[in-house]
Amino acid sequence: MQKFVYEYATKVYFGEGAAKEHLAAAVSGYGKNVMLAYGGGSVKKNGIYDEVKKILEDAGKKVTDFGGIRSNPTYAKVQEGAALARREKIDFILAVGGGSVIDCCKIVAAQAKTDRDLWEMEMSDRQFPDEVIPMGAVVTASGTGAEMNGGAVITNEEKVVKAGMAAAAPRFAVLDPLYTASVPKMQVISGAFDTLSHAMETYFGNSDQDNVSDDVSLAIMKNTVVNMRRLIENADDMQARGNLMWDSAMAENGILKVGRLTDFQAHQIEHQLGAYTDCNHGQGLAAIHPAYYRHIVKDAEAKFARFSKEVFGAETAAEGVEALAGFIRTCGLPTKLGDLRSKVEITPEILRKVADTCNVIKCGPRELSRDEIYEILMECR
Numbered sequence: 386m387q388k389f390v391y392e393y394a395t396k397v398y399f400g401e402g403a404a405k406e407h408l409a410a411a412v413s414g415y416g417k418n419v420m421l422a423y424g425g426g427s428v429k430k431n432g433i434y435d436e437v438k439k440i441l442e443d444a445g446k447k448v449t450d451f452g453g454i455r456s457n458p459t460y461a462k463v464q465e466g467a468a469l470a471r472r473e474k475i476d477f478i479l480a481v482g483g484g485s486v487i488d489c490c491k492i493v494a495a496q497a498k499t500d501r502d503l504w505e506m507e508m509s510d511r512q513f514p515d516e517v518i519p520m521g522a523v524v525t526a527s528g529t530g531a532e533m534n535g536g537a538v539i540t541n542e543e544k545v546v547k548a549g550m551a552a553a554a555p556r557f558a559v560l561d562p563l564y565t566a567s568v569p570k571m572q573v574i575s576g577a578f579d580t581l582s583h584a585m586e587t588y589f590g591n592s593d594q595d596n597v598s599d600d601v602s603l604a605i606m607k608n609t610v611v612n613m614r615r616l617i618e619n620a621d622d623m624q625a626r627g628n629l630m631w632d633s634a635m636a637e638n639g640i641l642k643v644g645r646l647t648d649f650q651a652h653q654i655e656h657q658l659g660a661y662t663d664c665n666h667g668q669g670l671a672a673i674h675p676a677y678y679r680h681i682v683k684d685a686e687a688k689f690a691r692f693s694k695e696v697f698g699a700e701t702a703a704e705g706v707e708a709l710a711g712f713i714r715t716c717g718l719p720t721k722l723g724d725l726r727s728k729v730e731i732t733p734e735i736l737r738k739v740a741d742t743c744n745v746i747k748c749g750p751r752e753l754s755r756d757e758i759y760e761i762l763m764e765c766r
Contacts, residue, residue: 386595389643391640391643394535394556395532395556395558395638396556397557397560398560399627399631400562402563403560408559412446412521415476417445418446418449418476419446419447419478420450420451420466420477421438421448421479421481422480423450423480424454424455424486425453426452427568437479441479451466456665457485457666463539466490466496470518476519479522479523480555481525482523483525484526484528484579487522490520491550494519494553498514498518504539504544513551514551517553519556521556521557522559523558524561524565525564525568526568526572527565527576527580528575529579531637532634534554534638534639535552535553537551537552538656541660545661545742547657547659558634565626565629570616574717575718577609577667578668578670579670580629580636580637581606581610582651582667582674583637584602585606586649586650587642587647588606589648589681589688589692590646597644598640598641598644599688601640602641607696609629613625646748647748648746650746650753653743653744654677654739654740654762658722658736658739658743658762661735661738662725662727665725668724669722669725671719672719672765674713675706675709675710682702682703689703689705689706690702693705693706697709733763733766736766739759739762
């Protein structure tokens, strides 16, 4: 293993009724003005918004709404939230939703504390914020693991770039499996595939075989697959929903990544595909992963063989890749880019732009050329 420093920043309240039991105490140490952030309004329809708002108000907080955060949150929405936070003198931000809401709030928390443009500050100057508005998360849709780290993925529509940024890590996260019952089953499955992707892309990084992370990553992958299958059979299986929530957190709280290199090439391709198409992240990953893995399976054959056996019970490296593809079909996830909901037609011209602008990972089993990325994308059509 390589050298590392690991610090765990987020306190987790897990289980049914966690918000009612712990949220008031969790926010008690922060100022009076709380920004309550959420997405398209489903939390208002299913009662979660009312429940959380009442807890905050009963705790003596003044609540300011920041709604309308959509999937693939935009940099423009970040600026809107930062302006609101400054105007209302917000002391604490509470994100109620999935990864998109949480990611947006992470960047709002940092942008509100500086006059500099955060995108230019991070992407051009390679400088990162050292002051943020403290924030927490109440998770209603798991998969991204956003509730337990300080990274965020934001789409800059003006630059046509979807990329990771560094900002605020939640001080606490409320994980109640019942809250995930408020979103459609396919949204839960899509999010769970993102979890699977996080663990796979950590595992297939260019690192030695003798690594604690490999064993833990394989366990998370296997548990995610098992519980996705359980949820497909029974959408009311709260044990499966709870397991998937914790799988999501474990895959992105840093534990799997310490002391090793990772391969997030499929994520980088999908991020840039999302910048052009606004497609669902987990579903985009499902369409891309098998094609990408067919290209690199021989470059990490031993690791793929172990993945195949331990996660899918397959015999060979290549059989494991096809088992993954079959699992994606079983889940009802898209197997082709043409199956994705997109704001534009996904043409060869769009895919060429994606290939030419996505980030190329240099620490995977093998570095890809942009022409090979385009070839992979064309195979996904």
